[in-house]
Amino acid sequence: MAAYSTNDGTLKAVLFADFFSEKLRPPCTDETFCEALVPIANVSLLQYQLEALLQAEVKECVIICREHLRETLKKFVQTLNFDMKLLFLTSSQWVVAGDALRELDSRGDLRPQSDFILIFPGAFFTVNLAGVVKEHLARRERSKSWVLTSCLGQRSISCSCDIARLENGQVIQYSNDRKDKMIISGIMTMTEYSSGVEIFSGLEDCGIDICAPEVLVEFRENFDYDNIRDFIRGKIDGGEGELLGNQIYGHILSGSADFACRITDMESYFYVCFAFIHRWSYPWTVERFPFRTTQYEYRRGPKYITSSCYLARSSYIGRCTVLGENTRIDENAVIVHSIIGDNVTIGPKCHIEDSVIWSNSVLKCNVTVVGALIADNVILNDDCVISEGCIVDSFVVVNAKTHVAQYSRIVLQRHPYRKDTIDENSLFGKMESFNLESNLFHRNETTTQDDSMHHCILWQEERRNSEADEESSIDELEETERKESESNAMDEDNREAAEVDMAPDLLSLKSSSSLSPPTTERKLIRQEIRDTFQRALEEQHPPETAVLELNALKLALDVTSSHILRVIFPLLLDKLDIQGHTQQQVTQQWILFFRHWSGVLTKFCAHSLDGMWLLKYWKEYCERLPNYRKYFSFLVQLLYDCDVLSEDCIIEWVSDEDKANAQSVFKQQLMPFVQWLQEAEETSSENEA
Template sequence: MASYSPSDGDLKAVLFADFFSDKLRPPCTDGTFCEALLPIVNVSLLQYQLEALLQAEVKDCVIICREHIKETLAKFVKTLNFDMNLHFLTNSQWLVAGDAIRELDSRGDWRPQSDFILIFPGAFFTFNLLDVVKEHRARRERSKSWVLTSCFGLRSISSSCDIARLENGQIIQYSYDRKDKIVIPGITTLTEYSSRVEIFSSLEDCGIDICAPEVLVEFRENFDYDNIRDFIRGKIDGGEGELLGNQIYGHILSGSADFACRITNMESYFYVCFAFIHRWSYPWTVERFPFKTTKYEYRRGPKYIASSCSLAWSSYIGRCTVLGENTRIDENAVIVHSVIGDNVTIGPNCHIKDSIIWSHSILKSNVRVVGSLIADNVVLNDDCEISEGCIVDSFVVVKAKSHIPHHSRIILREHPYRKETMDERVLLERMGSFNMESNLFDRNEKETTIQDESKHHCIQWQEETHKAEEDDESSIDELEEIERNESEDIAIEEDREAAELGMTPDSLAFKSSSSFSPPTERNLVRQEIKDTFQRALEEQHSPETAVLELNALKLALDVTSSHILRVIFPLLLNKLDVQEGLTQQQVTQQWILFVRHWSGVLIKFCMHSSDGMWLLKYWKEYCERLPNYRKYFSFLVQLLYDCDVLSEDWIIDWVSEEDKLNGQAVLIQQLKPFVDWLLEAEETSSENEDSISSRMEDMNQ
């Protein structure tokens, strides 16, 4: 790997602090607030970005934003005291990001003269950028044709794309936001490439690029480029890459510490916040961060409580919760799986679940908030209820006993920080001009004006809720839910404790059928385990390696072996195909090879009788739903017994229980000959033990 040379000069970065659109509005309705100031667990996104650039040894950074928010950002960065030269590039005439890049090219004093880092708006990342820069420069030393290195994550969160690249990493196809297409259009025409082509589907476009200065020249000469992705598509789709010899490298982030995501909507914002709490962004964690001045106490759960936080003795703090500095929690308040900002007051008997509350907000008594975002300086008066999927913008005061319906947005008609009051008609037109594909909701035709006790006039939109299509695997999902409730999972226990403190079962349940469903703690944990094991299956890891990865997750996420089993077993079943054209003997031979290979993983996590009972019940339900698998029901049970995954006692006890419920069931009848054999073997073993014992007694006499 090439090292830096003096000719390289100081590494520079260009950071977009502005979306140049209304993607995240609200809560970014105020003209002086931008997306770079979004708090990620009580620390602004811009702070994380600048810290990552510092670790990459960046000395100069140009921050690009629209003119009306420059003053706010300039005041904010002065408080950070970063050892970095920061410059603000603004212009009131810009319409798209490409305009800003073209102006940067015209500024000789700030224009990068060597390779530089380009950070898209909303990019959150914790991996080491310096390594990526060094690899890019090493490629540039071999060939100047490598003009761009683009970073992609394996898990798509908000900016999904498909790419095809050659064995040397060169991107030859790029398709943005086409989740319904697994095979990239046009890939069959690439037969002229002699080397192997790799296709990656549903990657996360992290919004992080390493650019050569030639990229700025390309924007100068092509005014139809609105952003850097237009440049990539222009080079690939237009054939300019081959004509001019330009090459674009696709860097795939595959390491366990390579966390990156681009915040483009509220769903991805919630994801990043709770992923940070779950420590998926390690080595950056809530309690260990280079510039953070707030001291957090880490508690098992995980829970992070600032040292200056005041907690009433009767309050309850559940799992995956962060309480900010100088926050006060009053008597009998319950907070579960939520982020509470600095200087927030939570009154008595308040219940907060799956929500994010920004700084300086006040919740008075008996307030309920479920699955919602409460911005800064909000006041929720007594007995308010904020239903799931809601957004309450800054400085809104909600009157007492108000019920905000599901998936509503509330913003002020007259904002304290706006220089001029916005007319309601203009505001409606502005809200109606959202890019709905990347925004949170579709606005309904009904608008209502709310007058509350604080003389603030608010405009509320109630969003249309779309009933989700029923999943073909609903019965299995119900079975998993029942079994999870019966397990010894810590999260379930803590939710039950919360219920004992006054929360009803309905308020504990979080089921959203809308397009915006803030991820619950359980869903996030299950998804992380699922992705890890799915990757092990696809990349053909050894069972030993898979066990190590799952055990690491078990410790990091603080879950049980039973929890992991309930995620990995369905994935294994999905790999057991019943292909047409194969005989039953051929199918069983394939199953034997596959199950024996992965049996070691199941043995590690199927440790208790309750696990074995769940596994048998799940397999039975699976066969009842899929008729093609029914004739293999008994075969797989016997195979799992032979591989020491299931014990004979578990099988016998489970069949006995099922026999009492429905002894005539076809699948139970299919399994009975095997159970009879187990019982006979157990009796024979018992007789042999008695015989041996009697002979030993005779010998002793």
């Protein structure tokens, strides 16, 4: 998307409605479906983008898309009532976004003649761009060498980058090759700059840029530029900031209203959806979006429910849930932390959790959907189970008692478009094809196309990380903790009943009311703790501030310190990096990192059982990732030095490990340190004597 002003001072826009990518397919497999129309809390991404342009006082917008999407987008924008002139620029020859920019430069009627805003596909933002444009124009008045201003968010979501800039904001290094890793090379040798150098790691490249008209000339002359980031790297790597005076300003977004990120794949799509209902994009919220036609009622939780939604008395609607217009929730259905679109029917005993369901779908009796995306016009028959990470394409019918494995994609293949545009093997790995007679999946009869042109395909992705194993380990420990808590609560109730001669029926009622929350609620609590600490890590909060935030959650959610520890320790381990570094570099980085965050761990690792769990989890982590095994003993010693682990805890863990496996490599690694601890204890006892 790009916005520009002409000589008459009118601010105009050019909007990329085409992603030039297949990462959102499925569910966007239909040639007439545009990725810019994916719904976020039942409002299309394009509508949010146009509203952001209106805030920047844009009066005219040219929508760029490939030819086959033109009619779909035209029909959609005709339904909007925006005070903005909308035009289209289309072609069937473009391969990358840079091709569209080169054609824009050749169109005299559309080419901007003054500075303009460039926002690439998938951008979701609440930033008021008028202020950013004003600052850019002020710099340009002082010096025409400022050819571009790039906006970068402080929270890395999907497009992570590292930059180095001078005190005047000029970017002198830019890299987005590896996520969440500082890879700016030679930064310590930049002695030629007289001013200080600021380094930012793990920023979100929001795809928001304010450009001078000369930028389009550069695209015309450099056909190897696929997108604006190629232009930025070319200018910086070529040293044009020093040779030709071409300077790029790095604007770091800050403030509660500066929410900005890019939807580039399904993971970032889910993030934006749930960030929106968690109100992180304030002042835009589900019930307070200016051009929303459906009115939502805000309830504590938060929950967002339309007046036309039918809720059975025995249904349960959990926190962070959106229920669209004319949606029906039948008896004993449970919906938690999910977005339900318009005209959706949720049948009796259905269980929906951490999922997004688009419009006009039907879930019949006893259907389970956990951590999945269900597209438009889908039918899930009785007793279906859609597992975590699954995506069900539009117009698919899943037959009764079908269990779809984790991270599968059920796609209604459409010929000939899909075969010509999607590399099936590279996209999803394993592929299985199911005919209509397979009794698993088939086409929804509400479609009007010919049956012979459609059949369902199931892809099943390989797991790319150990996140599920970590969750499983944590869940097992939490289940043990929950059972112990229930047992203790029952014993306490029995003691109270003996004291006051409580009736057995009343005792049973009281005991049931004191049980731990259900699994879905526990997962949501864990997710809220994870999100809070993840923000503290990404935004580099002081450890004292992180402790205050986690303590507030501890009180608000009524959880223990052990519960919080089991969430934050895996997040700290995920920040450890060993690739591309020597062993000495790794140990130095880990020492600095854990000394910084040791205060948080010490606060919530309050009991010996917590220390035992921490050692067990670190061992399991090293078993899953063999490259970390040689650092097992080092991290244990480091946590001991930081007062996170006690001497007795380490010795007890080694003793238990010896009983379980006398040949354990982790025990053997730790034995020299344990012997040193024991000798130090004996020496201390002798001195005291």
